[in-house]
Amino acid sequence: MGDLRGARAQRLPGLLRVRTRWAAEPLDLLRELRKLKPAVVHFSGHGAQSAVGERLPGQSFGHGVFFQGADGRARFVSTGALDETFGAAGASVKLVVLNACYTEVQAQALLTHVDCVVGIGGSIHDDAARNFAIGFYGGLGERESVATAYQQGRAAISLEGLHDGDRPQLKVRHGVDATQLILAGDPRANTTVERTTAAPSHRSSVDIGILTIRDDEFHAVLSVLPNRAGVFTGSKREYTLRQADAGNGEQYMVAVLRQAEQGGGETLDAARDLIDDLAPKLVLVVGIAGALPSDDVKLGDVVLSTSLHEFTLDASKTGQDTTYAAPAGRLNKALAAVVADLAFKKDDLGDWTSDLPPQPSVSWTRRGQLYGPAVWQRGLRAKLKHHYGESSTPRMPVYVAGPIASSDRLVRDPALLFPWVATARNILAIDMESGGVFRAARERCPMLAIRGISEIVGLKRADAWTKYACASAAAFTRTFLRMRPVPIGLSLMMERPQ
Structure with a gap:
């Protein structure tokens, strides 16, 4: 609608x-x-x-x-x-x-x-x-x-x-005159407009809703938002409340929710419940994601969603490759402007990585560490050498903004990504949940995915990088809120996703 x-x-x-x-x-x-x-x-x-x-x-x-x-x-x-x-x-x-x-x-x-x-x-x-x-x-x-x-x-x-x-x-319909059919009531005949169910008092106090999927994501967010504000029990779920720095000495009220299990269906329900219970002005999906081999994105970097491509509908014919319908959902324009402006506010962002732990090591030369088609492994090996080889220059995580692919499938086979890339180019990250949040939030409030890269598809996953990526995404989230992406006490008018 x-x-x-x-x-x-x-x-x-x-x-x-x-x-x-x-x-x-x-x-x-x-x-x-x-x-x-x-x-x-x-x-x-x-x-x-x-x-x-x-x-x-x-x-x-x-x-x-x-x-x-x-x-x-x-x-x-x-x-x-x-x-x-x-x-x-x-x-x-x-x-x-x-x-x-x-x-x-x-x-x-x-x-x-x-x-x-x-x-x-x-x-x-x-x-x-x-x-x-x-x-x-x-x-x-x-x-x-x-x-x-x-x-x-x-x-x-x-x-x-x-x-x-x-x-x-x-x-x-036959016998109906559409030129005489008027459906709006006459305001002069009834000056009392029915109200929907009154919003509970807590709704107006929550500015930001943060949805996490994993336990390590949840605790990483809580660790960077230490100012406790209690716990709220909604119609179906329990929310941990925190205060977050919104700049200029003001505070956001933030509700953090950990959903029960992974997958787009559960995420859709969790996001619906969060919005129904709390009516936040912005919903953030904070946690980890996978990435494609890239010159620009490496492990520990943070990806902000400028658009979301959902790969949940596929159609295949005998003898033909599988194709996907991947409708793109774009950011609310006001929120997109905030994300775009970050590039000009590096001084305001400061060193958001200062509290991160040391970066884990990266190895890809041992047998079994790379997987997937040979052509994928060759490209991945070149990207890894670019980021982590002897001649590379180490760097701290950076944030990048770009498209995120979301699917209800856990991507472990690089070959699955070939038709995805053909359908939606320039994908930076892949997750299982952002699409569900986008569908629940569309036009009710803005949403943004903030994803720390915990693995590169084709490289065997390392638990140490999962923990690091959780911390990286949470640290950037704290800094992002200081940029005041939505006004305190006001709501944004949503636009239809393109």
């Missing part, structure tokens, strides 16, 4: 109450239709002409949409399943907006139960989808009819110079 961001930011005289459900799972649709009895249902995500994944008995594939599965993977929901769901629980719904590619067939099917449905016959760019939502819901909020708001949504695409061939199409 990310492309509702602009619509929610407008001050509208008509009464439109927007309830969002992030990274929704299939059963969430049925549950919320029963609970909220909405007049409008807006879907923003991915549509499909055919399913990717396991076919269930009795399920008819052809067209559908993707929801979030309980395991963090994309879950295909067929047109037939959507039709059955709205038939069973969608009596209150007057309008459905399928603001996703390849949803015209789904829109036509839903007309059996819904007066008006917006769908898209082909593909549509994210910018065009967002602009349509801004124009369309702006019109609805001004108490324009569905037909007029639809025209305003299409005009919003044109005004930005966007020329998508397949624009949203409005479909109207």
Whole structure:
């Protein structure tokens, strides 16, 4: 539902109450239709002409949409399943907006139960989808009819110079006049707007949420944030509270959470719970990651995510290489500007490595220390010699900003990375959790991954470097917070990920 961001930011005289459900799972649709009895249902995500994944008995594939599965993977929901769901629980719904590619067939099917449905016959760019939502819901909020708001949504695409061939199409049920269908309430008839459940008092006091996955990551973060502020027990999880230096003599309130186990699905749930319980202004994923062989990144360095590529959907055909759909999620623009400005604030950052322990040694010449295809080992050997050979110049860790790849697979085979690199170039680090946090946090609050490099794919992992990378990521996190990435007491307006 990310492309509702602009619509929610407008001050509208008509009464439109927007309830969002992030990274929704299939059963969430049925549950919320029963609970909220909405007049409008807006879907923003991915549509499909055919399913990717396991076919269930009795399920008819052809067209559908993707929801979030309980395991963090994309879950295909067929047109037939959507039709059955709205038939069973969608009596209150007057309008459905399928603001996703390849949803015209789904829109036509839903007309059996819904007066008006917006769908898209082909593909549509994210910018065009967002602009349509801004124009369309702006019109609805001004108490324009569905037909007029639809025209305003299409005009919003044109005004930005966007020329998508397949624009949203409005479909109207037989016997319904969309020019007379007005969905926003009249503010003169009801001046009391319903509030959502009141936020607990602790929510406003937490500025930063930090999510860690491993026990050593958790304790490394606590060691650099020694000012204790108690423990808070949320709806499902317990958070360790710390105060952190925010510069100019002020303090952030930080909540640190260690999730129960590794993997994108658990991370998605943990990040959801953290945001629901505490409403932080920024979520950081702090810990370790692997890296590809590189001239620029070595063990102990810290990678800040400028974008996230999720490698969780793959499609392969007999006789062909596996390919991946790796949608890129980019930083919130305000946070991206903070990260970019770090390059000009080296004096302010200071020597953030001063408290780190001595760096472990690196060895790669013994039998069994390198693994993977021969071509990978040759390239890795050259990079290791560049960083750690006799003629190399030792250096302390540095931070770099760039793309991070996230997958629910534990990468131990370098050959797995070949199609990844072909899909998303310039990847600096690889982890299993950042993608889940990004999906949970999108448009609810900014998020950033801060990853210490604990291993290079193709080089046998050393426990000493795991410990060092935990300390490196935590040390940079402390320094990053001193740069005050988000204001104390204010929230950032999120943008739809590109």
